[in-house]
Structures are given as C-alpha cells and as structure tokens.
Amino acid sequence: MENNPLHQQIATMRQSFLDEEILNDQFIQLESMATEDDPAFAEDTVSLYFQETTKIIATLEEEFVKDPIDYNALEKCLHDFKGLCVSIGASKVLIEVNKARACCDNGNIEGGKAALEKVKVEQETLKAKLDSYFQLVKQS
Amino acid sequence: MSTASSSVTVSDQFPAGLRVLVVDDDPTCLRILEKMLGTCLYEVTKCNRAEIALDMLRTNKNGYDIVISDVHMPDMDGFKLLEQVGLEMDLPVIMMSADDSKQVVMKGVTHGACDYLIKPVRIEALKNIWQHVVRKRKNEWKDLEQSGSVEEGDRQPKPSEEADYSSSANEGNWRTSKRRKDEEEEIEERDDTSTLKKPRVVWSVELHQQFVSAVNQLGIDKAVPKKILELMNVPGLTRENVASHLQKYRLYLRRLSGVSPHQGNSFISSHSQEPPYGSLSSLSGLDFQTLAATGQIPAQSLATLQAAGLARSAAKPGLPMPLVDQRNIFSFDNQKLRFGEGQPQHMSSGKQMNLLHGIPTTMDSKQLVNLHHSAQSLGSLNMQASAHGNPSGQSSPLLMQMAQPQSRGQILTETSGGQVPRLPTSVGHPILSNGAAGAMLAINGIGENSRGTGYNSVSQTSSVLNFPLNHSAELPGNSFPLGSTPGISAGMSTLTTKGGFQEEINSDIKGSGGFMPSYDIFNDLQQHKPHNWELQNVGFAFDASQHSNSLQASVDVTPSVLVNQGYSSSQRNVQNSNVSAMGKPIFSVGEGSEHGIALNVGQHLNSLLVDNSTRVKSERVTDTSCQPTLLPQHFGQEDLMSAILKQQDGLGPAENDFEFDGYSLDNIPV
Numbered sequence: 001m002e003n004n005p006l007h008q009q010i011a012t013m014r015q016s017f018l019d020e021e022i023l024n025d026q027f028i029q030l031e032s033m034a035t036e037d038d039p040a041f042a043e044d045t046v047s048l049y050f051q052e053t054t055k056i057i058a059t060l061e062e063e064f065v066k067d068p069i070d071y072n073a074l075e076k077c078l079h080d081f082k083g084l085c086v087s088i089g090a091s092k093v094l095i096e097v098n099k100a101r102a103c104c105d106n107g108n109i110e111g112g113k114a115a116l117e118k119v120k121v122e123q124e125t126l127k128a129k130l131d132s133y134f135q136l137v138k139q140s
Numbered sequence: 141m142s143t144a145s146s147s148v149t150v151s152d153q154f155p156a157g158l159r160v161l162v163v164d165d166d167p168t169c170l171r172i173l174e175k176m177l178g179t180c181l182y183e184v185t186k187c188n189r190a191e192i193a194l195d196m197l198r199t200n201k202n203g204y205d206i207v208i209s210d211v212h213m214p215d216m217d218g219f220k221l222l223e224q225v226g227l228e229m230d231l232p233v234i235m236m237s238a239d240d241s242k243q244v245v246m247k248g249v250t251h252g253a254c255d256y257l258i259k260p261v262r263i264e265a266l267k268n269i270w271q272h273v274v275r276k277r278k279n280e281w282k283d284l285e286q287s288g289s290v291e292e293g294d295r296q297p298k299p300s301e302e303a304d305y306s307s308s309a310n311e312g313n314w315r316t317s318k319r320r321k322d323e324e325e326e327i328e329e330r331d332d333t334s335t336l337k338k339p340r341v342v343w344s345v346e347l348h349q350q351f352v353s354a355v356n357q358l359g360i361d362k363a364v365p366k367k368i369l370e371l372m373n374v375p376g377l378t379r380e381n382v383a384s385h386l387q388k389y390r391l392y393l394r395r396l397s398g399v400s401p402h403q404g405n406s407f408i409s410s411h412s413q414e415p416p417y418g419s420l421s422s423l424s425g426l427d428f429q430t431l432a433a434t435g436q437i438p439a440q441s442l443a444t445l446q447a448a449g450l451a452r453s454a455a456k457p458g459l460p461m462p463l464v465d466q467r468n469i470f471s472f473d474n475q476k477l478r479f480g481e482g483q484p485q486h487m488s489s490g491k492q493m494n495l496l497h498g499i500p501t502t503m504d505s506k507q508l509v510n511l512h513h514s515a516q517s518l519g520s521l522n523m524q525a526s527a528h529g530n531p532s533g534q535s536s537p538l539l540m541q542m543a544q545p546q547s548r549g550q551i552l553t554e555t556s557g558g559q560v561p562r563l564p565t566s567v568g569h570p571i572l573s574n575g576a577a578g579a580m581l582a583i584n585g586i587g588e589n590s591r592g593t594g595y596n597s598v599s600q601t602s603s604v605l606n607f608p609l610n611h612s613a614e615l616p617g618n619s620f621p622l623g624s625t626p627g628i629s630a631g632m633s634t635l636t637t638k639g640g641f642q643e644e645i646n647s648d649i650k651g652s653g654g655f656m657p658s659y660d661i662f663n664d665l666q667q668h669k670p671h672n673w674e675l676q677n678v679g680f681a682f683d684a685s686q687h688s689n690s691l692q693a694s695v696d697v698t699p700s701v702l703v704n705q706g707y708s709s710s711q712r713n714v715q716n717s718n719v720s721a722m723g724k725p726i727f728s729v730g731e732g733s734e735h736g737i738a739l740n741v742g743q744h745l746n747s748l749l750v751d752n753s754t755r756v757k758s759e760r761v762t763d764t765s766c767q768p769t770l771l772p773q774h775f776g777q778e779d780l781m782s783a784i785l786k787q788q789d790g791l792g793p794a795e796n797d798f799e800f801d802g803y804s805l806d807n808i809p810v
Contacts, residue, residue: 026260048168083238087168
C-alpha cells in the first residue's frame with residue numbers, strides 16, 4: 001500500500017480543514033491523543049460528537065416551534081452544543097451555534113431558527129468531510 | 141497519597157496515581173478528559189451525573205483525591221455539587237465549563253472551587269491539578285496541628301509558600317493561584333457565617349494612618365501590600381485587606397492629582413484645588429478616590445465628602461461613632477478640606493445634611509471653625525464632630541463635608557453632632573452644619589458605598605445616610621430630589637452655586653434640630669428655602685436632586701452618589717418613615733448621578749464610615765432599615781447620627797474587604 005500518497009492526502013485534507021477553519025487545533029490535539037490501544041480515538045470522539053449534536057438539533061427544532069418558547073431550554077441546548085463543538089474543535093459550527101445563541105438571548109426566535117438552519121448546513125459539511133477523512137485514515 | 145503529617149509527604153510517584161473523579165454530562169468531554177488524565181498517569185473515574193458522583197464519593201469516602209466537574213449539568217448544578225463535596229468530603233474541586241464569563245468564574249471562586257478550567261481543556265491544565273490536592277492537605281494538616289487560628293496565622297506564610305504553585309489554569313501564574321488560594325482561604329474562613337462573607341476589616345483612623353505611614357515610608361511606587369503589611373504589623377490583618385485598601389488609596393491619590401479644576405461642581409472649581417486630601421486619602425481617600433475617579437469629583441469634594449462622612453459618623457453619638465471619628469480622623473487630619481470659599485456658609489445652618497454638597501474641596505481650619513460654629517448652632521452634632529476630628533475645626537464634622545461653602549450645610553452639621561468631626565478643613569462652609577450633617581451622612585453613605593469600587597457607591601451610602609431615613613418627615617419637599625442622579629451633585633451644585641443657601645440652610649437647621657436632610661440643602665440652595673433639612677434628613681439632604689441639574693455638571697459623581705442614596709430614599713420615602721430608604725438613598729447617588737462629587741462624598745463617607753463600615757453598607761442600611769425609630773422626625777443631629785450609625789451597625793459586615801461598606805459606589809455612574 002502506498003502510504004506516502006495516502007499520508008500526503010490525509011495531511012492535505014487536514015490542513016485544508018484548518019485553513020478553512022472548519023476545524024481548529026483542538027482537533028489536532030485529539031488526533032495526537034491516539035494511543036496504541038486506542039488508535040481511533042479522534043474518530044471515536046468525533047462520532048460521539050455527531051451522535052450528541054444530532055440529538056441536540058432535534059431538541060432545538062422542537063423547542064423552536066413550541067409556544068410559548070422555553071428560553072431556558074433553548075439556552076441549555078445551545079450551551080451544550082457549544083461544549084461539544086469546542087471539544088472537537090468544530091469552529092465553523094461553533095460560529096453558527098453562537099449566532100443562534102445570540103438570537104435567542106435577544107428573544108429573536110426567527111433569527112434563532114435561521115441560525116439553526118445554518119448550523120445544520122455546517123454540520124453536514126463537516127460530517128461529509130470528516131467521513132472521507134477518516135476513511136483515508138483507516139486505509140493508511 | 142501523601143498523608144498530612146508534619147509535612148505533606150507524597151509518594152515518589154506522585155502525582156501519578158492521583159485519583160480523579162470527573163463529572164460531566166457531555167460524553168465527548170468525559171472521554172477527552174479521561175484520555176488526558178490518563179496521559180498524566182492519574183487514576184480516572186468518569187461519571188455523567190452529579191448525583192451518581194456524590195453517591196460514589198459518599199460510599200467511597202477516601203476513594204478520590206480530587207473532583208473535576210462541569211458547571212452545567214442536567215440533574216444538579218455544578219456549583220451545588222461543588223458545595224456538597226466541599227462540605228461532606230472536603231475534597232478539592234475543579235470546575236470547568238465552555239462558559240468563560242467572569243460571573244461564572246467568580247461564582248466558582250466564591251463557591252470554593254480550587255480552580256476553574258475553560259473548555260476545551262488542555263492537557264497542560266490538567267498536569268498540575270495535583271497541586272490542589274497537596275495544598276488542601278497541607279491546610280488540613282495545619283488546621284489539625286494548630287487547631288484554631290490556623291487560618292490567620294497561615295495566611296501570611298501561606299501565600300509565600302504557595303507562590304511556587306502555578307495553577308493549572310494559569311500556567312505558571314502563581315500570583316493568580318495564590319490569590320485564588322487566598323480567596324479560598326477567606327472563603328473557608330467565613331464559611332460559617334453568612335455565605336462566604338469575609339470578615340470585614342474596619343479601617344479605623346489609626347489603622348489607616350498606620351497604612352498611610354507605611355506607604356509613605358515605602359514610597360507610593362514601591363508600596364506593595366506585602367511590605368505594607370509587614371510595616372504595619374497589625375495582627376489579623378491580611379495581605380488582601382491591605383491590597384484592596386491600597387488599591388483604593390491609589391485611586392484616591394490619583395484622583396487628587398488628576399482632579400481638574402473644573403470638575404464637577406462649580407464650587408469645587410471655585411476653590412483652589414489643592415490636594416487637600418492628603419489626610420483624607422488615608423481614609424476616605426480610598427473611597428473617594430474611587431468616587432473621584434469615577435466621577436470627577438474634585439479632590440476637594442472628596443475631602444468634603446470624607447469630612448462629611450466622618451462627620452456623619454461622628455454625628456451619631458450612639459453609634460460607633462468613634463469608629464467613624466477615627467475614620468474621619470484620618471481623612472481629615474492631613475488634609476484640609478477646603479470647601480469652596482464660596483458658598484459654604486449657607487449650608488451650615490439647619491440643613492445639616494448638606495452633605496458635602498459643595499464638596500468642599502478643602503476646608504481651612506478656619507473654615508472648619510466656621511463650620512464648627514455653625515455646626516454648633518446646629519446642634520451638638522457638630523461639636524462632637526469637631527471633638528473628634530481635627531481640632532482645627534472639625535467643628536461640624538459634618539459640616540466639613542460640606543465641602544465648599546456651597547455645600548449647604550454639608551453634612552457636617554450632620555447632626556450627629558459633631559461626631560463627625562473630622563470634617564476638617566474642608567468644612568469651610570459653615571453651612572455645613574446643616575448640610576454637613578446631611579453631607580456627612582451623605583458622604584458617609586457614599587463612602588460606604590463606594591467601598592472599593594468607589595463608584596457605585598452611592599447606593600451603598602444608604603447606610604450612611606441613614607439620616608434622612610428617619611427623617612422622612614423632615615425632608616420636605618425635596619426628599620432629595622436629587623434622587624437618583626446626582627441628586628447630591630445636584631444638591632451640591634446647587635449648593636455651590638447658590639452659595640447662599642448655606643446660610644439659609646443653616647438657619648433652618650438650627651430650627652429643625654433634627655438632622656437636616658442633606659438633600660434639603662440642595663434644594664435649599666436652589667430655592668433658598670430652608671428645607672427641613674433638619675438634621676433629620678441629614679443624609680438625604682441632598683435634596684439636591686432638585687438642584688441636581690445644576691450641580692451635576694460640577695459634581696460629577698460623587699454628589700450623585702451621595703445624593704442618590706439619599707435621594708432615592710428620599711424619593712421613596714425620604715421622610716423618616718423610611719429610614720432605611722433613607723440610608724440608601726443618600727448614596728445612591730452613584731446610580732444616577734454619575735456625579736463625581738457624590739462619589740467623593742461617598743468615598744469619604746466610606747472612609748468615614750469605614751469604622752461604621754460594615755454598617756455602612758448601603759444595602760445593609762436598608763436592611764436594617766433605618767428603622768424609623770432611628771431618626772425620629774426631629775432628630776437632633778446626634779440622634780440622626782446615632783441612628784445612622786446604628787443602622788450601619790445593623791448592616792453588618794460590609795462586603796468589601798475594607799469594610800468600607802460605605803462606599804460601594806457601584807452605582808455611581810461616573
């Protein structure tokens with residue numbers, strides 16, 4: 001198996017994540033935490049991330065259509081979302097999550113909903129990219 | 141791991157094997173932490189529910205060395221868990237969160253967390269968490285050994301010992317960890333009393349003087365809390381106490397030097413602005429500085445305020461006036477408050493409260509004498525004030541405050557009769573007598589409020605000003621029009637501008653006998669009508685609110701501080717009925733007022749009140765609520781002062797380190 005081109009490809013992909021600011025240094029840290037008995041640490045953590053965030057997004061969507069709006073619940077969800085983003089270094093998603101939080105803080109529900117849509121878009125993008133990334137990593 | 145014995149010995153492998161319990165409902169974070177802690181060779185236990193974590197800790201009492209917990213958890217608030225662990229198991233707890241807002245971090249500190257980590261947590265931050273374990277054990281050991289005043293004794297040496305530690309969050313910033321430790325210590329110490337209230341240090345006049353001389357000895361540039369502490373050699377005083385006091389003092393000095401002639405009140409500007417606050421600074425300087433700094437209260441105003449504050453305290457015969465006096469002492473001793481030459485006179489009479497309206501920048505002793513005289517006429521209040529404070533004339537200590545002549549009656553007269561004595565120098569305005577009393581009150585209030593921050597002050601002052609409280613009735617009309625704003629300043633300004641008021645006021649005061657609400661002074665100034673400032677409302681005499689407009693410009697914060705306090709209360713209820721209200725209002729100046737003067741006053745008051753300190757806390761004041769009884773409608777200055785002081789007493793320990801409760805000039809919108 002040709003490692004070099006593959007490794008090269010992986011390195012390039014990783015760098016592009018950083019350049020595009022989809023991911024930040026925290027992700028690199030995760031990767032560095034891989035050990036022999038836990039080589040896929042980063043990937044496992046990222047999976048956890050998507051698992052959790054999917055749940056949160058679903059909750060948020062429910063909350064946004066409630067009447068009256070439970071701001072505390074929204075705030076809690078968004079705070080948790082933020083924590084997750086920060087754990088893996090998902091910077092672009094985080095930016096959108098923060099926008100949603102700001103909207104909710106101001107009582108701007110429509111704005112919050114729109115921001116949530118953006119969050120979902122960024123999530124999808126991130127997921128797609130990381131999926132292919134980790135596939136390459138598995139191959140190497 | 142190590143057992144606390146004569147020294148905290150640790151195993152050779154330490155910190156390897158440190159048993160960490162991690163609590164977080166976020167699984168990614170738990171996973172990451174587990175990994176990182178494992179890298180540090182710690183023994184990790186994960187838990188995603190706080191209740192479960194508590195169970196684990198309870199069942200396995202000595203099974204863990206340290207706990208790391210998230211702040212936001214679904215089943216239990218992280219802070220609650222923190223408290224529980226601290227109480228039941230007394231283990232060090234590190235809080236963490238993605239939230240890095242200051243309030244939350246502060247909450248962690250106040251609840252006793254030994255560290256606070258912001259997510260994403262780096263491994264470097266985790267590497268040093270063992271220090272918290274060692275520290276805690278060392279403390280415990282010391283407690284056991286010394287079973288008693290370990291904390292006090294330990295305080296001093298501890299910081300130096302801890303200096304080497306670097307908190308995990310501050311990678312190497314020992315100072316921060318030390319500070320945190322100090323805070324923790326304090327938290328531990330005061331844990332038994334009301335929620336984490338540090339025992340207040342009352343910066344009495346003597347103490348303050350010791351402080352000032354230590355600072356002067358070292359040189360203001362080189363004066364660091366530790367050295368000051370050593371020089372002062374006061375048992376029980378902590379470096380932190382000194383540090384916060386120093387901070388205030390510095391602000392005060394800065395304010396003095398930076399006072400622009402045109403600041404705030406017109407009257408202030410009218411007077412020479414020498415930095416009278418030499419002495420004042422010691423006391424109220426701090427407070428005032430804050431005030432001044434925030435507002436643009438001219439130094440003189442500060443002086444006045446201080447004086448007023450002092451006076452106020454003095455005024456209250458019943459109350460721990462001595463304390464106040466002391467405070468006054470140092471504020472006034474050295475400085476001469478010069479109250480604007482101008483108007484002060486009016487103030488003196490009757491409206492004791494004038495509270496520093498004019499914020500006399502400096503009062504010559506002569507002026508003080510004047511004030512004194514006027515004060516005397518007002519009532520015993522003044523006399524007493526003078527008695528304590530400066531021989532120069534503290535005369536109406538309250539009066540003195542009245543800063544510039546304009547200050548109507550500046551607080552000096554504060555009824556308290558003189559206890560407030562110190563209004564030294566600045567008293568210039570005879571008016572003070574009335575106003576003075578009020579001013580004093582006001583000032584005191586402010587001072588107290590400002591504690592520390594100096595600016596908010598005014599609201600705090602409430603305690604100080606209690607005067608007006610009782611006086612509800614007294615405060616005629618004005619009920620401190622100053623109200624939120626610079627009532628004081630307004631008052632002050634009016635005072636100053638009007639100048640003439642003083643006289644009128646004084647006359648009023650005489651009549652009233654009670655404390656003149658300082659507020660009235662303001663009003664009077666403007667309207668020349670002798671309000672009832674009667675000492676009763678002394679504190680609130682800042683009727684200034686009405687005048688506030690005029691004053692505002694000049695006064696800047698402080699007056700407002702004062703005023704607000706008084707005013708707010710006055711507004712609410714100036715009239716005695718609501719003593720508590722009164723107290724507060726006086727200083728609420730800060731809130732609205734933004735008037736520097738108010739701040740000054742407050743500061744001074746604080747300083748003055750420092751003794752009362754604790755009491756001064758405006759909050760307290762209200763709590764103690766100036767019981768109407770405090771200030772009977774027509775209280776004599778003395779009564780008012782006493783009442784006020786009493787209230788202050790009631791207040792309880794001020795939150796600020798300095799016990800300058802008085803001046804929590806938080807509200808001073810500088």
